[in-house]
Amino acid sequence: MAPGTRLVDLDDVPPDSTLLVTLRNAAGEEVEFVLVRVGGGEVAAWRNVCPHWTDVRFDTGDGATIRDDDLVCGKHGATFDRDSGYCDFGPPEGATLDEAAVAVADGAVHLVDGDYDFVRVGESEAHAGRDRSTNPGERLGF
Numbered sequence: 001m002a003p004g005t006r007l008v009d010l011d012d013v014p015p016d017s018t019l020l021v022t023l024r025n026a027a028g029e030e031v032e033f034v035l036v037r038v039g040g041g042e043v044a045a046w047r048n049v050c051p052h053w054t055d056v057r058f059d060t061g062d063g064a065t066i067r068d069d070d071l072v073c074g075k076h077g078a079t080f081d082r083d084s085g086y087c088d089f090g091p092p093e094g095a096t097l098d099e100a101a102v103a104v105a106d107g108a109v110h111l112v113d114g115d116y117d118f119v120r121v122g123e124s125e126a127h128a129g130r131d132r133s134t135n136p137g138e139r140l141g142f
C-alpha cells in the first residue's frame with residue numbers, strides 16, 4: 001500500500017516546470033507548494049514563496065520556470081537547486097526553501113508529511129482569482 005495521501009499522478013508533474021498544490025498546516029492555514037521532479041524519479045515539494053520577497057510566488061498557477069536543474073524565481077532570477085532547494089545565485093543566495101515531505105509510489109506522488117494535509121491541486125484560497133503576475137506590488141531596488 002502506498003504511503004501517505006495521494007496528491008497527483010507522477011505524470012502530472014511536468015519534467016520542465018512545476019505543479020502547484022495547496023496544503024493545510026496545523027494552524028489551519030492554506031500553504032502553497034510546488035511539486036518539482038528531482039533525481040532518481042522522485043519529486044520534491046518546495047514552498048511556493050521566494051525567500052527574497054515573500055509575497056513573490058514561483059508558480060502562479062501556470063508552472064514555474066525550471067532551467068538547468070534549478071527552480072528560477074521570475075522576479076529577480078534567483079536560482080534554487082531543484083533537489084535541495086538551496087539558492088546558489090541571486091539576492092537570497094544561501095537560503096533554502098521550506099519543504100513538505102512527499103514520496104513517489106505506484107506512479108503517484110503522496111504527501112508523507114505529518115505537518116500538512118492535502119487541500120487541492122492549484123492555488124490557495126488567498127490567491128484564487130487574483131492577479132497572476134509575479135509582480136504584486138511596485139518596489140524600488142532589490
Ligand code: FES
Nearest residue numbers: 050052073076078
Ligand atoms: S523576489 Fe525572488 S529573487 Fe527577488
